[in-house]
Amino acid sequence: MADASEGCSCSVGVILASVAALLITLWIFIRPKRSKTLPPxxxxxxxxxxxxxxxxxxGFQRLESIKKVTEEYGKDGMCTLYVGHRPNVMVSDYELIKKLTNDEKFTGRPRGMQDIHFRRKGLLFTEGELWKEQRRFALTTLRDFGMGKTWLQDLIIEEAQELINDLEAVRERPVNPNNYLTPSVANVIxxxxxxxxxxxxxENFRRLTTLIGQNVTLAAKMQAMQVYPWLRWIPFTRLRQNYLALQKNLKDVGVFLRRLITEHKNNLEGEPRDYIHAFLLEADRQKTKPTTTFTDEQLEKAVFNLFGAGTETTxxxxxxxxxxxxxxxxxxxKVQAEVDKVVPDGGFPNLEEKESMPYLQAVIQEVQRLANLVPFPIRTTTEEAQLGNYHLPAGTMVSPNLYAVHKDPKYFPNPEKFDPQRFLDEKGQIKKVDGFFPFSIGKRFCLGESLAKMELYIFFASLLKHFNFELAPGETISSRKSIFGIVNAPVPYKIIFKRRNN
Structure with missing residues (x-):
């Protein structure tokens, strides 16, 4: 009996030793090794x-964790975090961010799950010559068809009027404001x-705006797939279900956009009247060019990016x-009193009145600073590059940490406090503040910055003029909780829009 017992103990010991050896091997060989040329x-x-x-x-807990880790382990405003085996250099020093975002070597985009659908086409997930040509075209076209134009202001005001009508029709029932804001913003795009x-x-338009909102929610639940894309193939899992739902949504949006493109192809006469029309005319001019980037697929993905990014962020x-x-x-x-003073009763704000409402502008900027919708506009190095004292190989992910800069007391004293006054000078006029760049900066700054500023001003002032906001019974809100997916979004909530008598 003793021999059997000793034999059993020996076998268990061998098994445990083998498991321990396997774990040590995995730890040594599968554990990502830190590069000596990258920040600590x-x-x-x-x-x-x-x-x-x-x-x-x-969302905010993750952003704060990354900020604290960078402060604890990083050096010179930089810290390298490994996403699986891929290093991601987080940069929280504003001066370094300005340098890298203006350097051609930092204009690449990381590969990930988005490539399954976009296939390195469109405006957001592209790089190299295709990105340069298409970005130049998009900037020129967006400027020609709206940025700073009177007709665009009139359109946004028209959408604001319909938004107010939609909210009045609710008859002060509790609603999720995003369900009403998204169609109005999408219509501008x-x-x-x-x-x-x-x-x-x-119905088709409502379906489109619903899909855009669902995609943001689904993307927030699938971040692990960016590192381990094979997770999408595991059957009967929530990740697999979310992946299939997202792919169906993307397909449905594609059907909607292709219909719009086909309608334009059947009527290409006259001067360019919108982005799709201008693109198709340029594609026709370049049809004999073997390396043209003006293809149907590029157009579909570009318009998809305009809809998604332009709608969800605003x-x-x-x-x-x-x-x-x-x-x-x-x-x-205070901000509602300023709007009431400038905007006539029953009226809507226009751009001529904007300078008369500096506090409103400051409130919007303080919202952008603390909300941090796109906290890490990720880049990759297109070739070997130097950043500070560190050497970054080609293909290295680099993330300007907008969240950390927007919370830096060097630029924003008492950074946790919601204080619009920080964006006003001693005369009460809006001023530029270093360290504030919600639309990013440099060569890949947001294409729709001017449009977004117009929309935020007109929609926000219109809501303040026509409604009081009241939290619905039983609802809670918090500016310190968020859902981090495609954008850093608030936890969904319901409020009551109470019509004001003015």
Missing amino acids: GPPTKPLIGNMDIFLKGD CAISYGERFSHKD STTLTWAIIFLLENPEVYK
Whole structure:
């Protein structure tokens, strides 16, 4: 019996030793190894690297964790976090961010799950010569068809009027504001890209705006797939279900956009009247060029990017603005009083009145600073590059950390406080503040910055003029909680829009 017992113990010991050896082997060989040429960072874990930092807690908790890790382990405003085996250099020094965002070597885009659908086409997920040519075309076209034009202001005001009508029709029932803001913002993009607006009651249009919102939610649940794309093939899992739902949504949006493009192809006469028309005319001019980037697929993906990025960022900023006002009643009272003083009763704001409402502009900027919709506009190096004292190989991910800069007391004293006054000078006029760049900066700054500023101003002032915001019974809000997906969005909430008598 003793021999059998000893034999059993020996076998168990061998098994345990083997398991231990296997784990040590995995730790040594699968654990990401830190590069000596990159900035320092926290210890990595087997297989996941530092992914636990990116995925722990809600949106703001993750952003704060990354900021603290950079401060603790980083050096010279830089810290390297490993996403699986891929290093991601987080840069929180504003001067370094200005340098890298203006350097051609830092204009690449990382590869990931988005490439399954976009296939390195469009405006957001491209690089190299295709990106340069298409970005130049987009900037010129967007400027020609709206940026700073009177007709675009009139269109946004028209959308603001319909938004107010939609909210009045709710008859002060609790609603998710994003469900009403998204169609109005999306219609502005429609006018620029397609040349027409849709009725908010149009079923196809409503379906499009619903899909855009769903895609943001789904993307927030699939971040692990960016590191381990094979997770999408595991059957009967939530990740697989989310992946299939997202692919179906993307396909449905593609059908909608291809219909718009086909309609334009059947009527290409006259001067360019919108983005799709201008693109198709340029494609016709380049049809004999073997290396042309003006293809049907490029057009579809570009318009997709305009719809998605142009809609979600603006509508989400407005939903954040409502939260911050409800949490800061003194600011709410002051900004609404300014709007009432400038905008006539029953009227809507126009661009000529904008300079008369500096506090409103300051409130919008403070919302953008604290909401941090796109906290890490990720780049990759297109070739070997030097950043500070560190050498970055080609293909290295580099993330300007807007969140850390927007919370830097060097630029924003008492950074956690919601204080629009920080964006005003001693005369109460709007001023430029170093360290504030919600639309990014450099060679890949946001294409729609001018448009977004117009929309935020007109929509926000219109809402303040015509409604009071009240939290629905039983609802809670918090400006310190968020969902981090395609953008950093607030936790969904419902409020009551109470019609004002003016």
